Amino acid sequence: MKNLFFSAVVVFLAGTSIGQEVNGGPVNVPADGIVDGVFIQEHIPTKRMIPYEFVREADVIWSRRVWEQIDLREKMNHPMYFPFDEYDASGNWVRNSSRWSLWTVLKTHILNGDIRVFSPYNPLQFDITDGDQLKYPIDPQPGMNYYTDSVYKNTLFSYMGTLGAESTTPLSNMYGEDSTITLADGTIQNVYPPRDTTWLLSKDIVQYRLKEDWFFDKERSVLDVRIIAIAPVCYNKDDQGQVTGMKEMFWLYFPHCRFVLNNYFVYNDQNDAQWMSFDDLFWKRRFTCTIYKESNVYDRKVETYKTGVDALFEAEKIKEEIRTIEHDVWSF
16 A cells, blocks of 8 residues: 555656656756656645634734744745745746745745735835735736736736846937937937836745734643745835845735645755645744834834834844743733
8 A cells, every 4th residue: 555655646747857847846857767866756736735723803912913024134034035936048947846935935826826916015006014014905907817918917016026226328329210209399309218117036036024923822821823924025216226124015815824834844954854834934933134113102113112123132032931931821
């Protein structure tokens, strides 16, 4: 029976090619009859997602909502950051054949229509940045997707891509042809080539922001946490390419992302035979993060009343208060 099961797995996986996915994640079967390793890695790519424990409202005796940021420059967070993806000279998307960065996983399934994107701001009024409430979904037309709905494709690119610098050389100088236009008042104006458009790659993602709820469940007698939403963050640059700050690209509903993250490997620098999934990484809290906001009467961020090192101390103070809740509950 054991040999029969192994043969079935080999037949199921053997037809894949480099970079393909089996039920979600890459596998180490690059060609027919070839296994890149001692065994076929079928556990993570094919495992089922473990559902959250059901929680009743009456059982939650304390809760606190916090917003945290995961800095990908920190060493502990590198498994989310690497390996990098890129585009070759022909415009083909090149990805690692055995494991992907978190951005590569999310981008792949956003384009495939498996994950719904929410705008970080009101698309009709850009100064309202409350996208973490998941109020502004970006959806294609009914029955269409990224590859068939041109309007949705362009809209999605505006959240996941970037425009290059404006050209200073008119088309007439580049191609030796007259490419000017005459305005209504008789003024002649040069025509410039369109700005280059490029997808944001994994190296461009510098942070991930989390919206999560910490709560004490008296039914299970545990202090637990649930991630509600996640947002990739990149540098905000001006037309000259100078960094002017950071921006939230979009928000994703994390419980939906779990169905995708459950089947992709995360690198383990201690043991190549014990790679976990991205869902396991978030569940086990195998990352470092800093609180930048908590639920408060002013609805303000930490940076509005603390700066520099004081802001870090304030974030640690909030975290310590959460950690002591369970101890305080059981103090008589």
